[in-house]
Amino acid sequence: MIDPQSADPRAASLVDRLMADVCDHIRVNGLEPGAVLPSEADFASRAGVSRAVAREGFRGLAALKLIDVGNGRRARVAQTDDSVLSLMIDHAVHTKQIRIQQILDVRRTIELRTVALAALRRSDREATDIVDLAATMRANLAQPEKVMDADIAFHEAIAKASRNPMFALLVGSFRVVTRETWPIGWATRFNQASQVENIDCHDSIARAIRDRDMRAAESAMAHHFDSAIKTLVDAGVI
Template structure:
């Protein structure tokens, strides 16, 4: 049943007000030079300042919380959020699900990003970063015949540490956003490796990446990461993931 014209117009006008309020809250954050963790004015004060109703203000705050611009909840005032990959993950997941982006296309983009991040990580990593990468590799070996889920989470963490060690927050956010896709495809690749020898070699490739980063050899680190992605593409294609 079609909505009545007046109702449709009212809903559209309210949506426009919410979008405007979201824009104005972001402008307020920049104008006041608020940083992650800083508190915004109360909902009532914001509504008066923005010249909109409290329900419109509430929806604007919820929208910005969904985008991870704000943290809201538990009856507290809204706070500026620390940037993270959650909203980008949702976009990637939806774009893949809707058929507009294939897993192999995602791997192609991710490969480009990770060849750069691993090179930067080799140059900029801290001692703690290098030690954590090697610790993760050992934990992957330890879980090899026992816990597939643990290896997957260690694998995800491994790549996120490399991105963080690059020293560029945007790389870190972009690599973190692939987490949702990795959790959907990782087990397929693991099964496609088929036997203990192939799975062990996969972890040894991670070890080569970690060792190159530890020794700050960016050329070897890039070569090892390229090898890693060649393998990932091959095993997923073998499993029919295009």
């Protein structure tokens, strides 16, 4: 993409305009993920810009995960994922624009809602998967990396079972930051009993979802976040 500090501002403006034109084309034509887009040359001709500008515009949209660009095939409308939002949150944390405490406040609010909706809307398959992920955490107690992977998947599975893709996008976007703070929180649970208590909480959440008990699911999730926040406070992270 054109470096905004070294490139001609007019060129950057043309790239922005080209990117806006592609987005407008997608919206006006009601294109969905996987739909094939006109070529770079076509968009360059429509916008009255060079192929180089169109190429930079396509690269910019691909970096934002709005389009998929592959060698030897036409660009397509991309399926939304959480990677760009995740990168933004991680950047904001490391540049001290957002604190871990603030992320946990938002996560707690969101996940109390996702767990309630999951209890109401989950499929039998999703309920089984959520219960199995809690069991995977317990089975791998001596291997923190595997516990962490199952823990992250557990929360993302609940968000997906809520049947609201916005919740799934938001919960998934916390993954990178969670991978940085999780090992600290786990190590702060200095004895196995404390670690087992954490897994017991996940079991309670999973069973409440399986039993379609919305109130119990919310209560267990609230307890889980309150415990996680206390653990990170004790570790000096927040």
